Amino acid sequence: MTVPHHSGEDATAAIEAYGLTKSYGKPAVRVLDGIDLRIARGGVFSLLGPNGAGKTTTVRILATLTEADSGTARVAGYDVVADRSAVRRSISLTGQFAAVDEVQTGEENLRMMARLTGASRSAARRRADELLERFDLTAAARRPAATYSGGMRRRLDLAAGLVGSPEPGVFFLDEPTTGLDPRSRQQLWEVVRDLAGRGATVLLTTQYLEEADRLADRIALLNKGRIAAEGTAAELKARVGGHRLDLVLTSRAAYLRLAGRALHHSPGTLTLGIPTDGSAAQVRALLDEIDPTGEAVERFTVHGATLDDVFLALTSEASAHV
Numbered sequence: 001m002t003v004p005h006h007s008g009e010d011a012t013a014a015i016e017a018y019g020l021t022k023s024y025g026k027p028a029v030r031v032l033d034g035i036d037l038r039i040a041r042g043g044v045f046s047l048l049g050p051n052g053a054g055k056t057t058t059v060r061i062l063a064t065l066t067e068a069d070s071g072t073a074r075v076a077g078y079d080v081v082a083d084r085s086a087v088r089r090s091i092s093l094t095g096q097f098a099a100v101d102e103v104q105t106g107e108e109n110l111r112m113m114a115r116l117t118g119a120s121r122s123a124a125r126r127r128a129d130e131l132l133e134r135f136d137l138t139a140a141a142r143r144p145a146a147t148y149s150g151g152m153r154r155r156l157d158l159a160a161g162l163v164g165s166p167e168p169g170v171f172f173l174d175e176p177t178t179g180l181d182p183r184s185r186q187q188l189w190e191v192v193r194d195l196a197g198r199g200a201t202v203l204l205t206t207q208y209l210e211e212a213d214r215l216a217d218r219i220a221l222l223n224k225g226r227i228a229a230e231g232t233a234a235e236l237k238a239r240v241g242g243h244r245l246d247l248v249l250t251s252r253a254a255y256l257r258l259a260g261r262a263l264h265h266s267p268g269t270l271t272l273g274i275p276t277d278g279s280a281a282q283v284r285a286l287l288d289e290i291d292p293t294g295e296a297v298e299r300f301t302v303h304g305a306t307l308d309d310v311f312l313a314l315t316s317e318a319s320a321h322v
């Protein structure tokens with residue numbers, strides 16, 4: 001394997017990975033089966049995929065917590081194996097490096113961490129105040145971290161990752177909003193947007209497709225250890241036609257006959273969703289083809305595709321035709 005020469009690297013990329021593979025266990029189960037990624041500097045990149053797809057494994061390799069079996073990766077220009085400590089100085093990983101002490105207050109935690117990075121007492125105090133303000137934790141600053149809600153705790157984790165100065169350029173957030181209520185989730189989205197707005201690169205994994213749709217500049221869909229698709233949310237939606245034709249069928253027999261063509265299945269309401277470009281010509285042709293005698297379909301609606309449609313299409317067993 002050739003080691004990429006430093007001057008030959010792509011200076012505009014925050015993260016580059018080539019052919020990452022990883023297997024676990026005996027007999028070995030291949031978890032990553034050749035991952036290539038190129039993530040430009042600045043902005044939010046989201047890694048989506050079903051449970052067990054390999055998202056956390058990918059993040060751990062890029063954040064130098066695990067080594068790939070083969071392949072290479074550079075983060076902030078540094079090789080994740082050869083320049084591990086330089087990578088660690090350039091990144092923040094939520095909830096991992098930030099060892100928040102539950103007994104101490106948010107303020108005490110941040111001041112102590114700032115002191116550990118070498119800041120003077122007054123500089124540490126200033127930095128802590130600044131971060132508490134920025135992460136909307138000023139009101140809770142003097143309470144023990146143990147009393148924080150899930151959302152506050154995650155914001156404190158993120159703040160802890162920013163204590164050092166200069167701030168890291170690359171953030172790995174592995175499911176930062178899982179389990180948060182809608183308001184806390186939105187607060188975290190604001191934090192992520194703010195980081196990206198300051199020029200940072202954020203690699204975010206999420207189970208919430210709507211979150212990727214709203215936050216991410218680009219999205220990679222990971223399925224069974226491979227990148228199944230990559231692009232903007234709009235590009236990914238276009239891959240499933242951009243629209244969805246929902247058919248409400250007249251009978252269970254009609255439903256079962258047509259179920260194989262659909263991506264979305266709601267047996268309770270006898271509704272099937274079929275990808276389409278949304279044009280009248282295609283919808284008319286589809287209806288004629290599916291229901292030539294006009295007996296199977298009771299009603300239909302056409303609406304814009306969501307990332308759910310993309311996710312289902314590209315991660316289903318029968319995805320080869322998409």
Ligand SMILES: Nc1ncnc2c1ncn2[C@@H]1O[C@H](COP(=O)(O)OP(=O)(O)OP(=O)(O)O)[C@@H](O)[C@H]1O
Binds near residue numbers: 024050053054057
């Ligand atoms: N240390 C390990 N030892 C053995 N198997 C592992 C280990 N870490 C991960 N795996 C397996 O690798 C596969 C991918 O796991 P990974 O955590 O990367 O998935 P994920 O996409 O993050 O899933 P989730 O959405 O559930 O977080 C899973 O089948 C998991 O059981």
Ligand SMILES: [Mg+2]
Binds near residue numbers: 057
């Ligand atoms: Mg995971």
